[in-house]
Amino acid sequence: MVYIFLADGFEEVEAVAPIDMLRRAEVDLKIVKIGNNVYEKFVNLDNVVSSPRNIKILADISIDDVDLDNLEMIILPGGAAGVENLYNCENVKKIIEHCVENNIKIGAICAAPSILARRGYLKDKKATAHPTFRHYLTDNGAIIPEDKVITDGIFTTAAGAGVSIDFGLELVKILKGGEPARTIGEQILFY
Numbered sequence: 001m002v003y004i005f006l007a008d009g010f011e012e013v014e015a016v017a018p019i020d021m022l023r024r025a026e027v028d029l030k031i032v033k034i035g036n037n038v039y040e041k042f043v044n045l046d047n048v049v050s051s052p053r054n055i056k057i058l059a060d061i062s063i064d065d066v067d068l069d070n071l072e073m074i075i076l077p078g079g080a081a082g083v084e085n086l087y088n089c090e091n092v093k094k095i096i097e098h099c100v101e102n103n104i105k106i107g108a109i110c111a112a113p114s115i116l117a118r119r120g121y122l123k124d125k126k127a128t129a130h131p132t133f134r135h136y137l138t139d140n141g142a143i144i145p146e147d148k149v150i151t152d153g154i155f156t157t158a159a160g161a162g163v164s165i166d167f168g169l170e171l172v173k174i175l176k177g178g179e180p181a182r183t184i185g186e187q188i189l190f191y
Contacts, residue, residue, distance in 0.1 A: 002027055002073045002175070003066055005092055006049040006057060007034035009081025013164045014109045015057065018075055021168030024184050025176045032066060033059035034089050052079060063091045071095075071104050073175065078110025078130060078160065087115045096121070099154065105174060109158040109167050116155065117142055126152040130160045165190055 002022060006015055015031075022029045033049050047059040074095060076086055086092050092115075099106050100121055108116055113129040114136035116122050123141035128134070128150050137144055148159040149166045156174060158167035169190070173181035185191045 001067060001070045002029040002075065002171075003032045003071070003095075004029065004075040004077065005032045005034055005063070005086055006059060006077065007082045007085030007089065008050050009079050009083075009085055010049065010051055010057075010077050011079035011082065011110055011161055012051045012053060012055050013161045014077035014079065014112075014167075015051075017164035018077070018107065018109075018168035018171055021165065021172050021184060022175070024187070025172040025180050027172070027175055030060040030066075031057060033062050034092060035063075035085055052081065063089065066091075066095060068095070068098055071099070071102075073105040073107060073171070074099055075171065076106070076108040076112035076115060078108075078112045080111050083111040083115060086112065087118065093119070103154055105154045105156065107156040107158075107167065107171050109164065110160045113137060113142075113155075113157040116157075122155065122157075125155055126150050127155060127157040128159045129157060 033047055048056045050056050110130045111133045113127050114133045117136045117140040127137055127142045148163045149170050150157050169181045169185055
């Protein structure tokens with residue numbers, strides 16, 4: 001199972017593009033809601049997560065329902081507010097620790113690689129992030145090449161919204177192989 005963690009303030013395209021690419025590849029993926037929604041006081045939106053541009057996504061499950069026994073990968077989209085909400089979530093921290101300890105893949109894009117860097121997981125790893133968040137990586141020992149999408153060990157990082165499809169296709173490649181990623185890229189006229 002692949003889980004993508006969405007907290008209020010997530011960057012829309014950095015969440016939706018990887019979800020789209022992975023579901024096209026028939027990867028079993030669940031959208032996970034982190035925290036309480038600011039709109040819950042007005043109407044029952046238990047599984048809704050909101051973005052900065054007020055796009056609402058209906059999550060499949062809450063963070064409490066993540067099953068660590070069949071975990072293949074977690075994905076952390078960017079968005080400054082969303083990333084802070086992810087960083088401050090104790091359950092997200094524990095799941096990231098579980099992934100690192102058990103060699104389970106982690107994808108992070110834009111501001112989200114800063115979560116991994118601040119927790120000390122990117123030391124001596126090749127990684128990238130949005131330019132305004134790269135200092136977290138360099139301050140914590142990461143190596144930043146020029147590439148916009150980088151996989152080093154269990155970590156796949158990407159620079160930002162503009163490479164969200166590249167990021168999604170890289171995740172497909174990691175989970176399903178190069179041929180399915182190439183086929184999906186051709187189907188959507190990416191290549």
